[in-house]
Amino acid sequence: MQRATLNFETLLEVTNALNSQRDIDSLWRVIADQIRKVIPWDRAGITLYESQTDSFRFYAVITNMATPALAHDSVIPREGSAVGWVHDNRRLHIREDLQKEQVFLEDRYYVQEGLGRMINMPLLVRDHCLGTLNIGSVQTGHLDQDDCKFLQQVATQIAYAIDHVLAYEQIQQLSDRLRRENEYLAEEVKASRNLRLVVGTSSSFRKVVDLLKAVAPTDTTVLLLGETGTGKEVLAQALHDLSLRCHKPFIRVNCAALPSGLIESELFGHERGAFTGAQLRRAGRFELAHTGTLFLDEIGEMPLETQAKLLRVLQDGMVDRIGGTQPVAVDVRLVAATNADLQAAVRQGTFRADLFYRLHIFPIALPPLRDRREDIHLLAQHFLALIGGKLKRAHLAFDPQSMARLLTYNWPGNVRELQNVIERAVILSGSSQVTVDEMLLPVVQAVHSPSSSLPVSLGDLERYHIIEVLEQTKWRIYGEQGAAHLLGLNPETLRSRLRKLGLRRPSSISPEPTALP
Numbered sequence: 376m377q378r379a380t381l382n383f384e385t386l387l388e389v390t391n392a393l394n395s396q397r398d399i400d401s402l403w404r405v406i407a408d409q410i411r412k413v414i415p416w417d418r419a420g421i422t423l424y425e426s427q428t429d430s431f432r433f434y435a436v437i438t439n440m441a442t443p444a445l446a447h448d449s450v451i452p453r454e455g456s457a458v459g460w461v462h463d464n465r466r467l468h469i470r471e472d473l474q475k476e477q478v479f480l481e482d483r484y485y486v487q488e489g490l491g492r493m494i495n496m497p498l499l500v501r502d503h504c505l506g507t508l509n510i511g512s513v514q515t516g517h518l519d520q521d522d523c524k525f526l527q528q529v530a531t532q533i534a535y536a537i538d539h540v541l542a543y544e545q546i547q548q549l550s551d552r553l554r555r556e557n558e559y560l561a562e563e564v565k566a567s568r569n570l571r572l573v574v575g576t577s578s579s580f581r582k583v584v585d586l587l588k589a590v591a592p593t594d595t596t597v598l599l600l601g602e603t604g605t606g607k608e609v610l611a612q613a614l615h616d617l618s619l620r621c622h623k624p625f626i627r628v629n630c631a632a633l634p635s636g637l638i639e640s641e642l643f644g645h646e647r648g649a650f651t652g653a654q655l656r657r658a659g660r661f662e663l664a665h666t667g668t669l670f671l672d673e674i675g676e677m678p679l680e681t682q683a684k685l686l687r688v689l690q691d692g693m694v695d696r697i698g699g700t701q702p703v704a705v706d707v708r709l710v711a712a713t714n715a716d717l718q719a720a721v722r723q724g725t726f727r728a729d730l731f732y733r734l735h736i737f738p739i740a741l742p743p744l745r746d747r748r749e750d751i752h753l754l755a756q757h758f759l760a761l762i763g764g765k766l767k768r769a770h771l772a773f774d775p776q777s778m779a780r781l782l783t784y785n786w787p788g789n790v791r792e793l794q795n796v797i798e799r800a801v802i803l804s805g806s807s808q809v810t811v812d813e814m815l816l817p818v819v820q821a822v823h824s825p826s827s828s829l830p831v832s833l834g835d836l837e838r839y840h841i842i843e844v845l846e847q848t849k850w851r852i853y854g855e856q857g858a859a860h861l862l863g864l865n866p867e868t869l870r871s872r873l874r875k876l877g878l879r880r881p882s883s884i885s886p887e888p889t890a891l892p
């Protein structure tokens with residue numbers, strides 16, 4: 376067969392192979408076999424340029440050499456390498472005798488492998504160089520013009536095919552990211568995180584807000600310390616809202632809520648098939664938070680193994696997906712929170728000291744509610760308005776005794792408790808006048824005391840409260856001294872609630888003169 380015909384037919388075979396849907400390894404094998412018909416080789420490889428690291432990675436390699444020094448995934452820097460030269464100059468480079476011309480970084484590895492000649496071709500798409508095609512042989516010697524032209528044509532076909540694959544991967548990644556963002560937002564909506572306003576004018580709280588405002592515009596890592604329910608998450612969100620990243624994502628991870636087996640894939644993502652059940656490639660929360668803020672709540676609960684991986688991300692800004700070979704660069708501002716004594720955890724060996732120092736750059740300690748009693752009034756009004764909005768109850772107001780009760784109650788550390796008491800009071804008060812019955816306060820303490828083993832649901836709480844009041848009134852519902860009046864409910868509303876709760880007047884108590892449940 377004539378040389379020109381052979382080259383043409385081979386090129387056609389290469390194009391056909393590129394159009395067939397195969398995985399990259401078998402595809403490369405078919406193409407490399409075609410190239411061999413025209414130019415004998417002992418090593419054929421493709422590198423791709425990675426701008427993040429300004430280097431080239433071997434994307435596919437086939438070699439006859441016994442001990443290949445540069446294998447699949449090996450990385451070569453652009454500076455000083457032949458592939459870098461080809462990339463920068465957009466043209467082919469041949470070392471006809473590697474022994475004599477070891478001018479580039481990778482040449483000594485090729486000589487070690489036993490190669491005599493190396494040809495590097497740019498993979499060009501619209502004058503953009505994606506990487507290189509590299510053909511090496513044990514033989515030394517010249518390459519004629521036709522062969523150069525043939526190789527360049529093969530390189531162009533490969534370049535366009537790779538460009539399509541990369542574009543497809545990018546679309547997949549973007550759609551994966553969008554899907555994850557949607558899932559995340561749906562979760563967030565479900566959790567109805569509408570209590571974002573930061574409320575408080577006490578001097579201890581103002582100090583916290585001043586620190587927050589000072590650090591917000593920087594990219595410094597912030598560690599929020601404080602008892603549970605003191606507002607660490609509210610402040611993390613406020614920090615993000617005040618930062619230059621406010622229009623970028625704010626992503627939250629509760630380290631205590633995720634089982635240890637899941638936390639790494641949740642944080643760092645995973646490749647398809649990385650473990651049983653990983654049917655799709657999944658971006659982690661670090662990737663979702665790219666250019667924004669990642670809030671790691673309850674960081675003290677993070678398993679030691681995950682702490683080591685988190686430390687690596689903080690050091691290099693690169694995330695390794697589980698089962699992945701290529702790290703992904705992320706630009707994330709980290710905010711962490713804990714109610715645990717991290718220094719004690721470091722002493723006990725359950726928290727890494729090096730991670731602690733990475734996080735403890737700008738600690739902010741939140742005061743418990745007992746140390747900011749001046750804020751109770753404002754917080755109570757704030758929660759009343761929010762809960763009123765949530766339950767669609769307009770113009771709610773505390774009756775004067777109730778506000779006094781809230782102000783004098785010996786609140787422990789927790790703002791969430793105050794909020795919950797108010798929510799219960801609103802539900803139990805039938806009118807726009809909200810009564811915080813004294814009963815609500817001790818019950819809340821009992822619920823949260825360590826000796827109480829079972830959590831009490833809102834339904835149970837309502838039932839206990841109603842029974843208590845009915846017992847006080849000897850099951851009298853109507854009139855000034857009746858349970859309906861004390862509960863601030865219409866008697867008919869109370870009667871229907873009793874029916875709903877399945878409560879009946881005990882037979883030992885004589886009936887009221889009106890219709891009874």
Ligand SMILES: Nc1ncnc2c1ncn2[C@@H]1O[C@H](COP(=O)(O)OP(=O)(O)OP(=O)(O)O)[C@@H](O)[C@H]1O
Nearest residue numbers: 570572573574575603604605606607608609790791
């Ligand atoms: N200063 C504040 N202003 C307004 N709301 C607040 C404030 N502090 C706390 N809250 C409310 O109290 C509840 C508990 O706050 P948050 O979840 O931020 O606490 P946390 O310290 O992160 O709790 P945990 O340790 O349990 O994760 C939330 O509903 C929040 O809206």
